[in-house]
Amino acid sequence: MEIKDLKALLEKRLDRPEWKMTFNKDEETLRxxxxxxxxxVTLSLKPLAAKYEQQKEAALDEVVRYVESALRAFDKKAELKGNEKDIFPVIRATSFPTETKDGKELLFEEHTAETRIYYSLDLGDSYTLITKEMLEDEGMTEEKVKEMALFNVRSLPCEVKEDTVAGNTFYFLSSNDGYDASRILNETFIAKMNERVEGQLALAVPHHDVLVFADIKNDQGYDVLAQLAFQFFSQGRVPITALPFLYEDRELEPIFILAQRKPKGK
Incomplete structure (x- = not known):
């Protein structure tokens, strides 16, 4: 689908008297x-166009729900105290902004060369990213919020679906609760997956609604994982990175650095 055609469809579906829409032709985004x-919210139209080719109206329905819930959230007062169980970490790309549109500094920390960890307050049908100003207003510390977020993400279910391609086993976690990629921070879960594999464990967080594990047993496994990661990345509403990672010694290392390595035996 052409970007201009997708833009026209979205403008029709998102037409509200209280909203305005601005199209950036150079960046191919719709604000x-x-x-x-x-x-x-700002929508990246190029990945959405690719998703529309596969899912048609379902892709538009998802975007409309996302925009509606996000804009409704702006009317809600986000309070951390009393809602500690609703604080979660979220994984984003390193290109993701570190402050809000109105200049408020977001709470975040570095994760890998490709990713950062931000912190969010779940509002039910949407969420808001936590700013340092919110912490100051409620007298909470960064350490406390981070501790609560990691505790909460460890409490989320971690059910995976399994598939085998070219002798390599792939596991997909996609519960669509907004925190699938965040489960990469559950060290106990990752360690269990590492014990489960027979070859080399690799992971990918192409967008925020999926976490991919790969039990790499031959060279083809790297190619398949790279293709999967890129496909998910191009279709995700909140893309993170198309670059997969190897998991070794409790560390994540980008595969492009270690591309010539052979999978190790157990």
């Missing part, structure tokens, strides 16, 4: 903003 609150 949907609440006129009064001056807050909104």
């Amino acid at each position: 949907v903003e609440h006129k009064e609150l001056k807050k909104g």
